[in-house]
Amino acid sequence: MKRKKLKLKKQAYYIFAGIVGIFVAIILGVNFYNDLKYKESNEAKLITIGYTLEQAKKIEEKLTKEEVEKILNMEKNDNILSLIEEKYFLMKNLDNYLEYMKKESEKSLTEIIAIVNTHANNKWYSKTFETNIDLKEQMLVNKFYALNENYNPENLKTLSLQYAYGEPGTNKLIDYAYDKYMDLWEAANEAGYYLMVNSSYRDYESQKQTYEYCKAAKGERKADEIAAHVGHSEHQTGLVVDMTSKNAPEDFKFKESEEYKWLKENAHKYGFIERYPEGKTFITGYSPESWHWRYVGIDAATVIYNENITYDEYYAYYIEK
Ligand SMILES: [Zn+2]
Structure with missing residues (x-):
């Protein structure tokens, strides 16, 4: 037992x-x-190439998995951390941001991003992309995006002499922009202003003449600042008005007018934006043009108004991506 x-x-x-x-x-x-x-995780790999745990977490928070994998194939660079914090950061432009930062170290990150996103780190007109006209009121025409000579909007509507200067029938807009311009005009009129259009749709041929005229009168450099190369003028879209006031005295400066102040606060409600604002020449390539307003649609115009960006920046970030 x-x-x-x-x-x-x-x-x-x-x-x-x-x-x-x-x-x-x-x-x-x-x-x-x-x-x-864990050793196979992106966090651990980021730490292996030199980032701190905190930085690795930030990178993973801001970027997609594929984007983080691209970072893993690059050398450790603290500038990446600052760049990904920027609102308009685009991963596809990362290499260009870093390269441009080396050359332009005195520029702010926000400027670097705006410039690279809009191709403005290149010489004006040094490369040309074809404007995507299928985007209609969101098409981009600038010093890098151009319309070809075959673009001829069919649905143009004529502004009568009540709204425009010049010979009868010379001022036209694409119908949907025309309708919104009428809404804008009415609202301005109710506020006590009488807007007049100086110039609107210009065809390929007349833009060619305008540029040649400026070049002959002021030289190529000045001409490039004030007039567009053929195909590169927004006036060719049929979505643009150059404005003035009916009651303008001879020494009238639109920029200093009440009409301009009113437009700045209200035009976006009708889908129009100031296309070449003050302080943005480094992005647009144009000296400020207080009179030049472009129809982009109410949604886009509202974003542009709220975020205080140019159409070039909007297009890069929200449309082209
Ligand atoms: Zn203009």
Whole structure:
């Protein structure tokens, strides 16, 4: 009896030891597996190439998995951390931002991003993309995006002499922009202002003449500042008005007028934006033109108004991406 009891005790001990052993093995195994898994995570890999834990977390928070993988293929660079914090950061432009930052170290990050996003780190007109006319009121025409000579809007509507200067029938807008311009005009009129259009749709040929005229009169550099190369004029879209006031005295400066102040606060409600604002020449390539207003649609105009950006920046970030 005594021996049997002893045997049973021994057996129980072995079973107990066996169970403990299995548990230990499981715990060790899980730890080992987790370790291995963490080493394969992007966070661990970011730390391996030199980022701190905090920086690695920031990178993973701001970027998609694919974007983080691109960062992993690059050398550690603290500028990346600052760039990804910027609102209009675009991953596809990262290499260009970093390169441009090296050359233009005195510029702010916001400027760097705006310039690279809009191609303005290149010489004006040094490269040309074709304007996507299917985007209609959101098409981009600037010093890098151009319309070709075949673009001829069919749905132009004529502004009568009540609204425009010049020979009858010379001022036209695309119908949907025309309708919104009428809404804008009415609202301005109710506020006590009488807007007049000086210039609107200009075809390919007349833009060519305008530029050639400026170039002959003022030289190429000045001409490039004030007039567009053929195909590069927004007036060719049929979505643009150059405005003045009906009651303008001879020394009238639109920029200093009440009409301009009113437009700045209200035009976006009708889908129009000031296309070449003050302080943005480094992006638009144009000296400020307080009279030049472009129809882009109410949604886009509202974003542009609220965020105080140019159409070039809007297009890069919200449309082209
Ligand atoms: Zn204009």
